[in-house]
Amino acid sequence: MIKRIVARWRSDNKVSAVQINQADDASPFRDTNKPSSQTPTLTIRGSTTQAEQQPPTATTPTHVYTANSLDIWMLGITIVIGGQYFSWNSGLSAGVYSYLAGYVLVATAYVALCCCNAEITGALPFAGGAYGLSRCTLGFLPGFLIGCCESLQYIAYVASTNIQFTEMLVSMWKPLSHVRPLMWLLFYVVALAILIRGGRQLWLWNFLLGGVSLGVLLLYVFGSMAFVDYRANAVPDASKATLNGFTGFIQALPLATWFFVGVEALGMSGDDVAKPKTMIPKAQVGCILTLVVTGALVYFVTISLPVDGGIDALQTSLTPLNTGFMLILNASNTVATALSLPATFATGFGFIWCYGKLIYAMSCSKLLPGDLSRVTKDSKTPYMALIAGSVVGYFICFAAYFVPAVSEHTFIVCITSAFCSYMGQSIGYILLRRSFNQIKSSAFYNPFGIFGAIYSMCVWMLGIVSVVAFQGNGGIEIGVFMATVSMLFAFYMLVARKRQVFSSQEHKVLLVAHISKFNQRKRQSTKLAKSSAQKTTKMTVSTDSGRRAWMRSATKVVPINKHTEIEEL
Template sequence: MTQVNVSSFDIWAVGICVVIGGQYFSWNLGLAAGTLSYGVAVGLMGSAYLCLSLSMAEVTSMVPFAGGAYGLGRCTLGYYVGFILGCCEFLEYIIYVSVSVVTLGDMLTAQWTGLHDAVWVVWFLSYVVGCAVFVHSKVFWMWTRLLAVVSIGLLLLYCVGSMPYLDVTLITQSEFAIIGGGYGFMQASPQAAWLFVGIESLNTLSGGVAHPKATIPKGQVACMLTLLITATWVFVVSIALPPGMPSVSTVLVPLNYGYTKMFGISDDATTMLAVPATFATAQGFMLSYANILDAMANSKLLPPFLAHRHPVHGTPVNALLVGSALSFGLCFVIQTCSLGVIMFNVCMLFGFMAYMAQCVGYIFLKRRHKSMERLFHSPAGIGGAVFAMCVWSLNIVSIVGFQQDDQVGVGIAFGVVALCSVYYQGYAKYHQSYSDEEQKLMFFAHVAKHNQSKRFRIMHMNRSKRYSTTSGYSGTSRTIAVKQQRRTSGGASTAIEAESSKALEATGSDQK
């Protein structure tokens, strides 16, 4: 997308569009663990997303890279791991869009049952409209502002309008406070991500914003604080609004209980009020996966045709169309096999892995490049990133061991990672390079990683020489040194190593 002058309010609006749908639907499934247990899970998840947002805001104020987790991952964890993290992130967004679009179809068919046999038309039109909006930058930003205002306006209407109908005694029902003990808590914990997932995707807007170092951090932090307030408000109102627990934990759209009391209309009719936010969430993630696919294609990790952009507006059209086609196809799998919850777990497993890498990248920049100019400083610092990593780890354990899905979700995730690994070893490893954006924004980190690896190799070679002198096995020591050097090289391809060396020779003094 062509770079345009936008304000922090525009970034806030994109964040609201991406996330807000998750506060309308599905988050309530976690209430099956009890209001207190799930309340703790929501508190931990919200705090972790806040720490992640603060960390990513600081990173963006230093290096506004639009490629998501894989850019920093390549610097800090190696080329292969960086590639896998990039795949995890765009797959997270593709799956999330599919789940949201299927939910949107369920909402519309509940109101108009005649659409049930042609629900795929609803899905298809959702992708068509979503893609069409992105083609023109000005249309996208105007449309996003409108969707954000409408979506959060309807949410606030629910919170404020439901106040006269609240029954505080429903909150204090001890029999519904903790259900299933620790196991129930672990099983429900990932569902709390519905309330916040997507806020991290605002960093992928860096390529389409004229002044990303200033506008994105402000908009991202403001959006995260807004979402914390609305999530808390929605949670409390939902469990205090009759009929309360356990009914609220099983409905498609828990906000309907408030709307039906306010307007005196049917449940199916009030479901229509959740449609704008649900569509906004799907649309927002479409832009995110398009930007990541485009960035990875520019680094030749994916086929170069994905990097083709619109000749006038600069939109990553090929990445958008291919990602949307994959997501559209996945809608049929989710609907036919009833895999909504399982695919959400797969989505969040990929997401938590990407979040872990982003926290590691933040710590790397914070420790190794303290003097580098940044326009925003995370008040949580490294401690906040470590806390977030602990929460992500807890939820990874939850998805792997507590979902009672016969490990189907984990099997799908590992199968996808295995396929991505085969692709990397067979193609991407020998074609990858640094994109122009990577060289401009991330090269300093690659230089630091290169120098660290070089020092590490020299240290081990010296140790090998000393071993050779004392033992007399010089041939063995040389073999050890060569193997050690190969191991520490990270498995990068010859092409990218040559490119790194040339760039280091040409620009090393400037980077220093």
């Protein structure tokens, strides 16, 4: 039945969007019996707005380079690999074994999450990522909040990476310390120039950045093996292998995400490949497995090398891999630092791609200003979304420059957004598995199923507990996060709620999921209505009119046609 509904809706080429208003998620379809001569509309409770023209989509035209599974796999490496070069080492403050336990917990949670996402993508390859799926599983408000939190997370990660990149350059050449704002600007300009150009050049740069970063990392791992001494360097004092017990473990848990954060964004590449249902799941699962292996190798090798000052010095190092590079190449600290620059830039480059895709998808649904959905003529790159996100990130860099505390707390605020987004994705997967039968025919089979989603969700909940209660900063991070969510909530209620629509991409990919969700709620409400009616008939005598009213309330869903209004899906 759903297939017939979708086919009939798509056959009416005058309908391009669904105007969504302040309705309840459980509102039914209703036939308005409008004359066939009128322009068909799909509106919400009392709205008579004509079907709106959607902005140009970023669907890849035939003359634009089409990525393959290897390109998408390398994109994941580009996005994530920088996190295995720097910042993760701060978690060693919990002790080698405690942080290793956190790594295993987070790594397995990411594997489970990526398998869930891969199965969803194999059935519903939506280029808006978690935001679009949250919209149809959790509701419009949660979908909006998750989309905004993810966007801000990626923007802040780029700002953090930009600052890290600049500090590496400053450590190599001190005079650059006076022109930090210029260095931040150049970072954004170079990355945007490549991304906005798009097409084949974008994917060539992606392959170059990811390939060089991965190659240098493998050089570090295997070249350093000759200098590894685990007993002498990693745990010279067994009492320091686990510091502060459970408190130390859970406090450092969020830092283990540096090894993997960003890999979940590969689902947003649906517009860039010819067969997203098969290519993206294969690339995403292959990428997370690659990152788990490289992350474990980097962790083991780094803690086992002879670092001046031992683990205590390593956990505060700006460039924790320098010792290995210096030993392998017999090079200076400056040369060793230079070897970390490509991966650091690659991570910022990859996250800019992420927030460009996400902001574009949300603007196409009019949750964000429509101008952000503008694309280039040739490559269909969402240049306005890329520029807008970069401007916000540049201001974050300035805030961190004038208020150093901003830089200290940015990561925790970002990872809180990520944890909430991951929880939403896990819950969305569970709901889709239960209510959307078509997901069972996905091109990718998730071996962990709902259990994997539940496990992943529990880890992210533990991460949120870490942020709320164990960071020792008086709750400033969670306070900033809640203030941000409150502002986003106000924006949605006052602005976005009244003008949001279903974009053409959502029509094409997610319509069936929305209808499936609605039908399930309709069946549940029908059962409740029947149960209530049966209880009522025991106490009162039903009249003919009462029976007719009850029958009307228990009717089946009206198929969508060109005269049908939707109060809310």
